[in-house]
Ligand code: SF4
């Protein structure tokens with residue numbers, strides 16, 4: 131899930147860490163890069179700064195890192211290194227969560243990868259990019275380009291079923307304040323990122339996406355607590 135995006139642009143190192151959505155960049159990350167470019171031109175020129183990206187993905191990394199690289203390059207922003215980490219996917223409209231054994235295996239591999247990335251970042255490696263191949267980047271760019279204007283309105287397919295007890299957690303976990311509780315039920319307001327936080331964190335599994343999700347296993351990272359998501 132893309133969380134509130136902010137950065138200390140005066141730091142020596144900046145990391146952009148985000149999930150892959152729709153084979154590309156979450157809209158919130160794309161917007162952040164636009165604002166970074168507009169606001170910090172003086173800082174951008176200082177090449178002793180180090181900017182890196184880490185994308186987490188479920189189905190595949192798609193063209194997310196290449197899109198970020200191109201977007202930053204177009205605005206004169208350097209990107210020094212970019213990595214990807216496989217995690218359990220959470221996109222319930224298309225698939226259910228992997229079983230516990232698969233999740234455990236993914237977490238173990240992700241832990242190893244994060245340790246490797248940390249070592250590479252600490253050594254200040256530049257020009258290290260884990261881009262997908264040209265075909266995947268081109269196809270992802272096409273799909274993402276077609277989909278991105280539709281993403282905010284894709285929340286029209288969400289609804290809360292009869293198991294909803296009006297706890298309001300979905301409203302609190304949404305990273306873009308897209309949900310408001312109306313008469314004891316969540317209502318979605320069409321600025322969705324499709325992060326699936328509302329659906330995955332609902333304690334009653336009451337949030338559905340059209341007809342696709344009723345029997346699908348839910349997922350959120352077992353070590354992340356609800357209050358950590360809400361506080362961010
Ligand atoms: S989190 Fe689930 S149970 Fe709570 S208000 Fe939202 S839909 Fe209803």
Ligand code: SF4
Pocket residue numbers: 285303304305306307308309318321322323324325326327328329
């Ligand atoms: S409405 Fe749900 S899927 Fe959309 S951004 Fe908010 S939490 Fe994510």
